[in-house]
Amino acid sequence: MKKRIPLLLIFFRLLLAPIIIVLAYYLKEESRGILVILIFLGLISDIFDGIIARKLKVSSVGLRRLDSQVDLVFWIAVMIACYILNAEILQENKVGLFLLLFMEFLCYAISFIRFSKETCTHAFLSKIWGLFLFSSFVSIIGFGYGGILLQLTIYWGIISQLDVILIILLLPKWQNDIPSSYHANLIRKGIPFKKSKLLNDE
Structure with a gap:
């Protein structure tokens, strides 16, 4: 059972997605407090699913791919609640x-064209973007404020998406957990490097 914890955390985050939308739609203003808590729980589950999987030595390509797709579903659900x-x-x-959504689609399209698989880089800039998304969406839902924080989130998102696109274009074959386009270029050149055990699979 202990080895199923990472998978359960991923499915917990997936379950949160429709709950967040339903609460926002039906409870409106009264949902704001509980939504902030649920978004925080979603972020915590995202941080710890990979860490726990590596500690328990149950991390796999399939688990990482599922994690990436659930992340996308979760944050889109939160954005819908914000709307x-x-x-x-x-x-x-x-x-x-709209530019961010288009670039997300572009990442998937390029990855499918090149490798017939979705992107699953878990890049460092994307991880930071997750924190920006969390901060911006909590600011919007909790306080009704977007402002400079949302603008910074958009700018960082564009940069991180460009990094992912470069990773996909540089990789000679599909791989998961690539820290950055710089590391993708090292892989392309056959130069070994060590990944962070905390942030990425080996």
Whole structure:
């Protein structure tokens, strides 16, 4: 049972996605407090599923791929909740948000064209972007404020997506857990490097 903890954490985050949308839609203003708690729990589950999997030596490519796709579902659900509660904030930043969604689609499209698989880089810049997303969405849902934090999140998201696209283009074959485009270039050149045991699979 202990070895199933990482998988359970991933499915917990997947379960949170529809709950977050339903609460925002039906409870409106009254949902804000509980939504902030659920988003925090989702972030914690995302941080610890990989760490625990590596500690228990049950980390696998399949688990990492599932983790990536559930992350996407979770954050899209949170963004939908933000739109339900504060549509005006997202409307003010719609160009940047649409650009981010397009770049996310582009990452998947390029990965499928090159490798017939979805992207699963778990890159360092993307991990930081996850923290930006958390901060921005909590700010919107908890306090009704987007402001400079949301703009920084959009800018960082664009940079991290460009990094992922470069990783996909540089890799000679599909791999998961590539820290950055710099490391993808090392792989392309056949130069070995050591990954962080805390952040990535070996």
